[in-house]
Amino acid sequence: MDSRVEFSDLRGRKYVYSVRKFEDFRADVPGNYIFAKRTNSGWVPLYIGETASLQKRMARVHEAWDYCRNRSASFVLAHVNIGDHKEREAEQRALMVAFDPPGNFPVPGSSPRLPDLSRAAWASSSNAVGRSTTQRPAHATTKAACSGAQDALSASTNAMA
Numbered sequence: 001m002d003s004r005v006e007f008s009d010l011r012g013r014k015y016v017y018s019v020r021k022f023e024d025f026r027a028d029v030p031g032n033y034i035f036a037k038r039t040n041s042g043w044v045p046l047y048i049g050e051t052a053s054l055q056k057r058m059a060r061v062h063e064a065w066d067y068c069r070n071r072s073a074s075f076v077l078a079h080v081n082i083g084d085h086k087e088r089e090a091e092q093r094a095l096m097v098a099f100d101p102p103g104n105f106p107v108p109g110s111s112p113r114l115p116d117l118s119r120a121a122w123a124s125s126s127n128a129v130g131r132s133t134t135q136r137p138a139h140a141t142t143k144a145a146c147s148g149a150q151d152a153l154s155a156s157t158n159a160m161a
Contacts, residue, residue: 005043005077007034009094017077027080028055032091034077035068035103046073047103048095050088054078064103071102 005017017034031054035047046068051057058076065073081088096104 005036007043007045007095007098009098011094013094015079015091015095017079020076020078021074024076026055028053029080030054030082030088031078031080032088032095033057033079034095034101035062035064035073036075036077037068037072038075043077045077045095045099045101046071048092048099048101050081050085050092052085054080068103 003019005019007015007017009015015032017032030052032048032050033054034043034045034049036043036045038044047064049057049062049064079091081091
């Protein structure tokens, strides 16, 4: 088995990852990681992530691990990246664009099942101001707010005249 794997993004930048088991993270270092499966033609990324601490991120249950394990992932490929969050996130995005890992964009109804935060945010904001939780299109809310602001501006202009 290869102990190191090299991935290239679409711009040709190369990233070297070491092969690990999910439970083999002992160093508390920042980095990028890939849940991958091994095939005859090489490594196939199923999920690509970044973290401020590889040890802490792998110590708890990862939301994409079950999804990837169900698709034959058995290894975590890790790249120590001591840069800041923006650098790790840029590497993650570059590799996601190059490899389109299915775990980063799971098909609805497949494991893991992620919450629909847009509905939760609308419901909590609607309840917080006493409105019903019935959803309205975003453009209707914006149009109403703009119309109300325009009416208030017109009224103040007329009062000054």
